[in-house]
Amino acid sequence: MTSKAIPLPHLVGFEERNGSWYAEDVPMADLANEFGTPLYVYSRKALTEAYQAYDRACVDASGKRRARVHYAMKANSNLAVIDCFKKLGAGFDLVSGGELARALAVNAESQSLVFAGVGKSAAEIAQALEAGVKCINVESIAELHQINRIATKLNCRAPISLRVNPDVDAQTHPYISTGLKGNKFGIAYHEVLKTYREAAQLPQIDVVGIDCHIGSQITTTAPYLDALNKVLDLVENLRKEGIVIHHLDLGGGLGISYGDEIPPDITEFTNILLDRVAERGFGHLDVVLEPGRSLVGNAGVLLTKVEYLKPGIEKNFCIVDAAMTELMRPALYEAHHGIVPVKTKPGKALTYDVVGPVCESGDWLGRDRQLAVEEGDLLAILSAGAYGFVMASNYNTRPKPAEIMVDGKNVYVIRKRENTKDLFASENTLPE
Template structure:
């Protein structure tokens, strides 16, 4: 058995000091003792720094705002996380009625909300229109007509943009690629002009913008520039036809370092895109950016306790109390997350597959990891702030873990641990 020795990601709010891992100023082992495991831990410092890296590029040298950040809530929608971003100045990118309700629950300005998603229902569209969102991103002609019908029933105007599928390869995992013609997202590039003409004729529709999102965990700038040029070409064509675009939504998708990836620096990346918009003559447009993973991914860890060490003929297994129910990404994408002992031990280092207790062979969190651990030790699964808790499930009737936010020397419970009884409290047996 050989280990997959990959470098650990660069982290802001988490660090190792003299063999002990900390969340800001609190040892992870102290958090596990107080709140139990599995446990999600987020760093306020890391969240703030990643946001400010974007916001820095959104201002020009004269202090004029060039773009606005709309956090993609699907990455991590905990109320404390989104409220922090609201306080920092963010708007929000939503993909469901539930996310709309979360944004409104923290007092987000409806005009800071962009409602995206490929399969919006009539009740979701109605809720968005009643709330007065900034824009609804349209993904098909059929959806465009449904929005018009719902708006007509409510006697409201519907501000829309079309999500363009530019057929640009984002060079990412096929499950998280969204900008190719074989993907379910967006309106095919050759259909966009026709669809805008259709939208401009519908009585309850107000065309306000154009949108493009090509995928997630993208680690190079080139695909963004390719997609941007194709979208700006459309804006030029629409202007000639008398269809005025007011805002340009560039989406999100910038990757993070899970191990050896080298994504662009956030500020440099953002400057490159915004400068290109200006160079093409579109500096007057209201530009929207929708980062998700790059804001929260490396701002969170998942803590888990070693239950058993199980040697085998072909594999050694480190069985922990977290599972695919807490972190789905390895099972879903074969994603790599760094895994480290929260406290260094003077014990023999062995190659393990780190697996959970769920009754599925796909329930693994890390393969071929060189670890010096004993039963009862605490492990930290890194880069778990994005697509961690939001993808969690109750499979095998497992309660979802608590979430903690650390701010310096203070820790706050931002979601309590579920109880087993809560999992079946909405169920009932048939009458006898």
């Protein structure tokens, strides 16, 4: 099926009014005119409503907190975005020393930070221990011993959780599946009990949790329940051996609608998982949820200008000023994003491939799109809030775009546009 048959996603914070697209109460055309293109635009309303959809399930009818959201900032790590979630009450899931530094830059509490990642360096482990993070998620036996050695040098205790690879098919794109035995992530299910026994004997290690993450852009509940049941079986076996688990980290990965996907309602989905935890007799555990894409994916758009319309024998090309350097997902995953004219106009729609100016055949943003556009028009690439700017590059010496946050009628520049000189300011030529 071609992209032209895929409907637009349901969005919060972005809508068409009388033929013009708005970000909350601000016309997108005004944003493009003031700040230039390409331009990332985020809606604070969309961020807030997505977070609250999770949080509603995290508190039971009596007011007792059943779980806490730890935003997976790899999806979008702009300081304004993570500060927005901190103010709403979120903790953070980190996968690098750089992300840890970002969390500390917005004054996130150290006990709200979970440090994950399959290849943490010794420096990053030391950075996490010195910051006093809630937990370090361990992905291999070798890493476990590295953490113990570093904690010994620092004369501190290292709180750890083992990341379980449950060998569960998340039914998602193979590049973003993380819970199969052929993936690089986590400790093989049959090795987990043995590894916990080993961890419990290490002098500077405190076993505090268990975690599992099976992939991203998952649109059904069944894989989560399969993985959760396997993890809870492990918790039961650990309890029998006297190894006490204090928190259960269920990871993230819930998908969004880019068009024709129908993911579960966030609140219903979260209730299903937390109810299963309680039904299995583990309602006393501190539960951590780590959503990323489902919090920010549909809270951002990428604005771009049509530079040229290039008719062809087999394809018509709509060449825009955004590229794979601004939005890598189509080139990397063949991902679909809705694309709409910022202002609709009369005229016959033609079928275009929307492509960028980068010198790669893989530089495309949308294929077979029905668009009534002219050169100079503006397009909005939807659902670009997750894995958009964070995966941007400077390939072809292209400066990265600005990022804007809209809050009602207010507009904030949350990242300035780079200029070309920024890109080689740290470089040097050879001496004569």
